[in-house]
Amino acid sequence: MNGLYALKPWYADRLSGLRRALAARQVSPDTLTAAGVGCAAGAAAALAWLPAPLAALPVAVLLAARLAFANLDGALARDTGRTTRRGALLNELGDRTGDLLVIAGFLPLAPLWLVAAAAFASTLPSWISLAGAAAGAPRRNGGPVGKTERCLLAVVAAASGWAVPVLAVVAAGSAVTAVLRAVWVWRVLGRPGADVATGKAAATEKAEVTGEVVAAVAMATAEATETAEATATTEIPVAEPPAPAPATTPVTRRRPTPSPTLNSPPPRPDRGLPLDPGEVSGSITHTRPQSPADRGTQLRGTR
Template identity: 80%
Template sequence: MNGLYALKPWYADRLSGLRRALAARQVSPDTLTAAGVVCAAGAAAALAWLPAPLAALPVAVLLAGRLAFANLDGALARDTGRTTRRGSLLNELGDRAADLLVIAGFLPLAPLWLVAAAAFAATLPSWVSLAGAAAGAPRRNGGPVGKTERCLLAVVAAASGWAVPVLAVVAAGSAVTAVARAVWVWRALGQPETAAAAVGAVAIERAAAAERGTATERDAATERTVASEKSVVRVAEPASPATRRRPSPAPSPRPSPLPPKPARGLPLDTGEVSGGITHTRPQTPADRGTQLRGTR
């Protein structure tokens, strides 16, 4: 029993033109998710502050926008190839925040305990669906009181002022929807093909994680190799002894083979030897006379 969720394909076809226009303008799917949360907050404000007949139109318009953005964000991500795990997480958080904001609009109109019970029950169907998907079952949507039915009930409360009966229906119907989804997921997980698909999905995820770890190790090893190569200091090898050049000794002055010539004019006479050095002096005419007398 899918309830109004069965109309989702028809509703998605009506939004195909808008989806193409958003894709052409490169609008981010995350922006559409945020816009859906803003619409839910506006509907809650209109429900809380406007009287019953006047609140119906703004609440209906804003909740229709909330459902449209919830449909467009995922479809736009698939059409443009921008599906990411972070985008899926943001989509789920946006849906839960939008549901809680709409129910928070009943705070001035109903007892606090009933608002809290309806808020808690409204999140149960999504918890069951996410738990089943994590276990390997297909994602289960729809039900007696799903997201679309809760938005319709909020419009009814805005138009009639029956806040307490509407909240009671939301709480009870959401609990029934959660139980119905849990039964469906339980049966799906018991089927052999579902179990095999779950095991295969786990194996694929583990293989992908191992591949990511291997790639990380390869990158780390490459970085270490590059770092080690950069840290090597290349030192020039010393030259071999055969190729070494010794400095050439400075040429020593050669001693003159001939004694110094005496000065012209006067013959030299040998003098006294002092300290190993012979002192000579020029001969005078008296010396020459003495020498001539001795030889006569």
């Protein structure tokens, strides 16, 4: 049932050198996806505008390049670690757009209804494969008339001019391929353990997130362990308590009491009274004149 899709590993090996060169130049996988769409548009233009014998070479070259870019974008993303969910969506949209562009090249060569039927039928196998993958089944590719076979039939139409027969084969063969894929997906989902396979994508994401969390916890634990070991092996100096200060007896200072002088009068209890002129004030002695009687008395006392 794989058809020409079985040659994909061989074709990928032939492109390994080109893939390494693109990786060395850091080419984006999205750029390759866009280049594949451009090649499909160029092949459709050559098929529509060039006569039958002359259109074969450019259509063959451009469709071969389209298949090469369709193979390289996903492989380059895996090799360089740039696989993203947006990239996967862009890859699918690019493939479907390329399919429709190639069929659109038959518009000047066949009835409109036949072109529309072939365009609708050519996308059915891919939609069924995507629906099966979303339900948990493996992605199914290939078939009697898959993408590679449709490109080959377009080259045949460009070389022979048999646009109507080729479109009929594309429409019928794509419908048969879609039915065969649908039957295969139905059987896979009906097997025991299909419920487990249904949550494969969610489980994968959860496992990745859990792995990151476990790695972060392990790193934090290791750092904490190293810090604890370093703290345990480090001698921390213990500060000695300060020696108590010697007890001192407070010294009470008393104001010196002035010694009385010979000529100092005794203290007066009442300071409110006026001083006698004969009293002592400070260091100056005030005396009053002595009478002759007083002098006689002192002379008698000294004898």
